Amino acid sequence: MRLIALGDLHYPREGKLFYQFLNVIEKEDLDLILLCGDILNYGNAQYLRDFLAKVHRRTSAKILAVMGNHDFWLSKSMIKKGLTSWHLIEIYDKILREYNDILLWDKEFVIDDIGFAGVPGWYDYSFAPWSFRMNRWVLDSGYYMGYQWNDFIYTKFNMKVEDILKIHLKKLRAQLNRLKMAEVKRVIVLLHFVPLREFVLTRNSPEDFWNAYLGSEKLGLEILKYSDIVRYVFFGHTDRRNLARDIVEKNGIFFINVDVSHNLEHMFVLNIS
Numbered sequence: 001m002r003l004i005a006l007g008d009l010h011y012p013r014e015g016k017l018f019y020q021f022l023n024v025i026e027k028e029d030l031d032l033i034l035l036c037g038d039i040l041n042y043g044n045a046q047y048l049r050d051f052l053a054k055v056h057r058r059t060s061a062k063i064l065a066v067m068g069n070h071d072f073w074l075s076k077s078m079i080k081k082g083l084t085s086w087h088l089i090e091i092y093d094k095i096l097r098e099y100n101d102i103l104l105w106d107k108e109f110v111i112d113d114i115g116f117a118g119v120p121g122w123y124d125y126s127f128a129p130w131s132f133r134m135n136r137w138v139l140d141s142g143y144y145m146g147y148q149w150n151d152f153i154y155t156k157f158n159m160k161v162e163d164i165l166k167i168h169l170k171k172l173r174a175q176l177n178r179l180k181m182a183e184v185k186r187v188i189v190l191l192h193f194v195p196l197r198e199f200v201l202t203r204n205s206p207e208d209f210w211n212a213y214l215g216s217e218k219l220g221l222e223i224l225k226y227s228d229i230v231r232y233v234f235f236g237h238t239d240r241r242n243l244a245r246d247i248v249e250k251n252g253i254f255f256i257n258v259d260v261s262h263n264l265e266h267m268f269v270l271n272i273s
């Protein structure tokens with residue numbers, strides 16, 4: 001089985017990179033395309049259909065996807081209709097099914113004895129540089145040094161960040177438990193957010209503030225409980241230039257960043273059997 005893993009295409013940002021991506025999936029003889037979130041720039045049903053139509057015109061590969069924080073961004077009209085970011089999960093799930101693709105959230109996927117589990121994950125400020133002058137209030141406002149963390153403007157979950165993360169962890173645990181029961185040979189996990197502290201780049205400058213929104217060490221800790229079956233974890237959300245490293249191997253699991261927002265070469269091609 002041949003697959004590629006990548007994240008952060010941010011469609012309809014149709015630059016050179018998006019066309020390079022279409023060319024790659026056309027040339028490679030792929031069985032699966034693993035998308036690690038931020039598929040779109042904000043949650044929009046029509047953009048998602050356009051994206052999937054463009055991909056499937058080039059390949060017969062099946063897409064397995066998790067959403068990213070941008071996929072949870074609501075448009076003004078959605079907010080007017082009373083929708084929350086949670087509703088976008090149902091919308092993405094329905095549209096991906098229309099194209100015979102899969103959103104990993106409520107259910108895992110198995111093919112040829114290989115299991116796939118995934119959730120976006122979220123952040124809980126565990127990577128925040130607490131040594132700097134900051135507090136919970138500043139982190140929750142997302143406003144720092146004249147910049148704004150836009151999730152707090154465009155997403156609407158109606159709960160604290162750590163409670164959002166808890167729901168994602170519960171979904172991931174349920175998928176991994178079922179895969180374990182099913183006795184699959186190995187498991188690949190898709191995430192959007194950064195799962196291990198080893199990836200966090202500390203510059204000892206105010207820029208480190210933004211590490212607060214990179215992800216959570218709880219994601220990695222949860223996955224490491226399943227090191228007997230999990231072999232690869234792919235995630236996106238942040239470009240490698242903002243990370244301390246691209247790959248971490250821990251307990252026989254390879255954690256790999258595949259954010260292609262600045263370079264398509266950061267995708268990962270894998271032959272697995």
Ligand SMILES: [Fe+2]
Binds near residue numbers: 038192237
């Ligand atoms: Fe992201």
